[in-house]
Amino acid sequence: MNNLLILGAGSDVGVACAHCFAENGFNLILASRNVEELQKEATDIQIRHGVNAQSVFFDALDYKSHSSFYQSLPMIPDAVISVFGVLGDQTLAEKDFEHARNIIDSNFTGNVSILGTIANEMEKLKKGTIICVSSVAGERGRKSNYFYGASKAALTAFLSGLRARMFESQVHVMTVIPGFIQTKMIEGIKTPAPLTAKPEDVAKAIFKGFKKKKNSIYVLPSWRFIMLIIKMIPEFIFKKLNL
Amino acid sequence: MDKISNWGLFPSILAKESSPRSVSELKNYLSTNPEFIPRGNGRCYGDSSLAKNICSTLKLNRFLAFNQEKGIIHCESGVLLSDILKVCVPKKFFLPVTPGTKFITLGGAIASNVHGKNHHKEGAFSQFVISFELLTNEGIVLECSREKNIQLFRGTIGGMGLTGVIVSASIQLKPIETSYIKQKAIKANGLDELMGLFDQYQNYTYSVAWIDCLKSGKNMGRSILMLGEHASQNEIEALPIKEPLSLHSEKQFKIPFAFPSFTLNHLTISIFNALYYGKQWKKEVNNYVHYNPYFYPLDILSNWNLIYGKKGFVQYQFAIPFENGKEGMKEILSRISESGTGSFLAVLKTFGSADSFSSPLSFPMKGYTLALDFKVNQKVFALLDELDLLVLKYGGKLYLAKDSRMSKEFFERTYSDDFKHSNQFNSLQSQRLGI
Ligand SMILES: Cc1cc2nc3c(=O)[nH]c(=O)nc-3n(C[C@H](O)[C@H](O)[C@H](O)COP(=O)(O)OP(=O)(O)OC[C@H]3O[C@@H](n4cnc5c(N)ncnc54)[C@H](O)[C@@H]3O)c2cc1C
Numbered sequence: 001m002n003n004l005l006i007l008g009a010g011s012d013v014g015v016a017c018a019h020c021f022a023e024n025g026f027n028l029i030l031a032s033r034n035v036e037e038l039q040k041e042a043t044d045i046q047i048r049h050g051v052n053a054q055s056v057f058f059d060a061l062d063y064k065s066h067s068s069f070y071q072s073l074p075m076i077p078d079a080v081i082s083v084f085g086v087l088g089d090q091t092l093a094e095k096d097f098e099h100a101r102n103i104i105d106s107n108f109t110g111n112v113s114i115l116g117t118i119a120n121e122m123e124k125l126k127k128g129t130i131i132c133v134s135s136v137a138g139e140r141g142r143k144s145n146y147f148y149g150a151s152k153a154a155l156t157a158f159l160s161g162l163r164a165r166m167f168e169s170q171v172h173v174m175t176v177i178p179g180f181i182q183t184k185m186i187e188g189i190k191t192p193a194p195l196t197a198k199p200e201d202v203a204k205a206i207f208k209g210f211k212k213k214k215n216s217i218y219v220l221p222s223w224r225f226i227m228l229i230i231k232m233i234p235e236f237i238f239k240k241l242n243l
Numbered sequence: 244m245d246k247i248s249n250w251g252l253f254p255s256i257l258a259k260e261s262s263p264r265s266v267s268e269l270k271n272y273l274s275t276n277p278e279f280i281p282r283g284n285g286r287c288y289g290d291s292s293l294a295k296n297i298c299s300t301l302k303l304n305r306f307l308a309f310n311q312e313k314g315i316i317h318c319e320s321g322v323l324l325s326d327i328l329k330v331c332v333p334k335k336f337f338l339p340v341t342p343g344t345k346f347i348t349l350g351g352a353i354a355s356n357v358h359g360k361n362h363h364k365e366g367a368f369s370q371f372v373i374s375f376e377l378l379t380n381e382g383i384v385l386e387c388s389r390e391k392n393i394q395l396f397r398g399t400i401g402g403m404g405l406t407g408v409i410v411s412a413s414i415q416l417k418p419i420e421t422s423y424i425k426q427k428a429i430k431a432n433g434l435d436e437l438m439g440l441f442d443q444y445q446n447y448t449y450s451v452a453w454i455d456c457l458k459s460g461k462n463m464g465r466s467i468l469m470l471g472e473h474a475s476q477n478e479i480e481a482l483p484i485k486e487p488l489s490l491h492s493e494k495q496f497k498i499p500f501a502f503p504s505f506t507l508n509h510l511t512i513s514i515f516n517a518l519y520y521g522k523q524w525k526k527e528v529n530n531y532v533h534y535n536p537y538f539y540p541l542d543i544l545s546n547w548n549l550i551y552g553k554k555g556f557v558q559y560q561f562a563i564p565f566e567n568g569k570e571g572m573k574e575i576l577s578r579i580s581e582s583g584t585g586s587f588l589a590v591l592k593t594f595g596s597a598d599s600f601s602s603p604l605s606f607p608m609k610g611y612t613l614a615l616d617f618k619v620n621q622k623v624f625a626l627l628d629e630l631d632l633l634v635l636k637y638g639g640k641l642y643l644a645k646d647s648r649m650s651k652e653f654f655e656r657t658y659s660d661d662f663k664h665s666n667q668f669n670s671l672q673s674q675r676l677g678i
């Protein structure tokens with residue numbers, strides 16, 4: 001049996017991934033800041049899927065704890081999915097540097113710290129898979145959410161470098177670049193239905209990509225084209241668009 | 244605000260539906276919504292779970308514990324019966340009572356005190372509810388059982404969501420050896436014969452009859468009685484069954500509405516006739532079938548409720564006592580076949596005694612129960628009012644979970660008024676009926 005660690009497992013996408021991998025026989029470690037609530041999720045998964053599942057405490061911003069967090073896990077993970085992140089408030093971030101920093105740290109620095117720790121361990125074992133959820137928002141900075149976008153852009157770049165470094169040690173790194181997902185992160189924001197994935201769709205796409213050792217996946221294929229077009233718009237036009 | 248309706252697509256309401264994911268979110272919802280109704284999977288037919296503000300339980304859907312020795316399962320109220328089957332069948336347990344669809348929530352099963360084909364022998368869902376947690380209008384979660392908070396326990400089972408939100412529940416499952424049913428199907432030429440057969444075979448755990456509603460006169464009540472028992476390991480050993488505990492498949496089909504001539508009557512007439520007149524069909528057939536087609540024949544079509552068109556349909560389900568029941572059933576059936584408007588098939592079952600551990604709003608009462616569909620149109624409501632008078636005459640009542648149109652007067656004459664509840668919980672139905 002394989003073991004999977006999910007970082008930020010209380011997110012809607014995290015829960016969906018947990019069910020999808022458990023259905024396929026994975027034992028789970030669900031890591032999040034809300035251990036109690038996630039223990040319910042872990043029990044549910046044990047009963048539904050007959051696998052082992054546990055909930056542990058994890059704070060992406062507590063960098064100092066990351067090494068001991070990883071060392072004291074109840075089982076050694078064969079694969080890791082990192083889904084934690086914050087959308088933040090763009091206008092607030094424009095005025096308040098602390099808020100901007102929180103967006104950047106939660107999406108980027110936190111991953112650099114924990115995934116860096118995990119990568120070093122996996123490198124020693126010469127096996128393992130690291131999956132991390134970035135975002136299409138990182139493909140081009142838009143005026144409506146460029147703090148979030150910048151942090152995700154940095155994350156995507158980090159992952160692509162990490163992938164190249166880990167290639168020699170047979171550790172695989174997969175970047176997930178979703179468009180809209182129907183989760184509490186964007187609750188209340190109206191998004192076009194055909195471009196909005198359900199958390200379960202994202203989980204399925206991640207599992208499929210994991211099996212096929214994909215380097216990066218977009219979840220809904222239409223997003224690959226949309227982002228291609230968005231990236232092609234010349235800057236002198238782009239800056240006038242209300243995106 | 245979205246337009247929301249239940250399975251019969253009638254009535255619909257512009258409502259705000261929220262889906263708390265945890266008990267704390269639920270409590271928060273309760274404290275900020277002065278009036279609402281809990282809703283499960285919307286499989287009641289009418290307006291029992293409709294209101295301007297709806298609290299959906301579908302995201303409260305976690306299994307909390309499963310005692311595999313005792314067969315006791317504890318889940319949050321939004322868990323679907325289909326999910327419980329997936330967990331319990333491989334461990335040799337089955338739902339103790341199940342309605343004709345597996346896509347209802349545990350909370351909905353308790354709130355409507357649902358019945359299955361075994362009511363005459365094993366009773367309603369209430370019999371198997373060990374305990375539940377209820378969020379009351381005071382914002383506290385109370386554990387209710389036969390020993391604790393007895394009044395609330397009783398009032399909530401069959402209480403149509405009016406006592407509060409069921410948060411989680413523990414139920415007793417039923418041991419099985421296989422996931423197959425040993426079935427006996429018998430043809431009956433008319434109602435007298437059918438009722439005789441129900442009597443003769445009352446010891447069977449499961450029984451239900453499909454009645455052809457178009458036949459009148461001597462052949463009125465032309466029907467097929469389907470009896471069943473859970474098959475034992477021994478019984479299916481000799482059969483070509485690879486997995487004795489196989490689960491239902493998740494596959495569902497959509498009816499393509501590109502074919503305008505397609506109606507549910509066409510479908511059911513052809514199934515019924517194939518069964519009734521099929522060459523291989525003798526008077527009686529004995530075979531083994533999987534639980535899925537046996538209990539949930541319509542679940543394979545994900546959207547059969549669209550078959551009656553956008554205006555929707557009502558399901559009319561009544562119960563009348565055995566006393567003069569045969570006579571009553573004949574009179575009602577002939578009125579229906581005369582009208583020529585009902586669905587082709589009606590489903591007849593028998594009920595054992597009503598139980599002492601359910602709300603006065605709970606439906607089952609000792610006697611016969613018949614259910615059939617009517618497409619919503621101008622004429623149909625007048626016909627149903629007429630049928631109500633017949634139901635009244637024979638001392639019967641209607642099932643609230645199927646109702647969307649009975650009058651307050653009729654309700655008051657057929658249900659006891661011994662039911663009080665907080666004004667925080669109200670549905671279109673409870674308001675229509677003055678509950
Ligand atoms: C094809 C089909 C066949 C059926 N066959 C049968 C049958 O054989 N026997 C039978 O008895 N019924 C039958 N039904 C009816 C169905 O079982 C009931 O209406 C059931 O209550 C639906 O459950 P639900 O989860 O969809 O709840 P909903 O339909 O959403 O709600 C039903 C009622 O339960 C209340 N409720 C739901 N969840 C909670 C909660 N957590 N706390 C408090 N109140 C709650 C609602 O307020 C409402 O009053 C059938 C329905 C269909 C569509």
Ligand SMILES: NC(=O)c1ccc[n+]([C@@H]2O[C@H](COP(=O)([O-])OP(=O)(O)OC[C@H]3O[C@@H](n4cnc5c(N)ncnc54)[C@H](OP(=O)(O)O)[C@@H]3O)[C@@H](O)[C@H]2O)c1
Nearest residue numbers: 010011012013033059060061083084085135180181183185
């Ligand atoms: N929703 C979308 O449209 C969308 C689109 C593209 C990409 N994504 C990405 O998909 C991923 C999953 O997001 P989601 O949509 O499922 O949103 P979500 O439900 O809001 O999940 C975000 C999760 O991150 C966790 N988190 C935040 N800061 C943390 C920290 N310091 N330590 C530990 N956990 C922390 C949160 O935990 P708490 O519960 O403890 O706060 C929360 O569970 C995110 O990376 C997001 O950026 C989302």
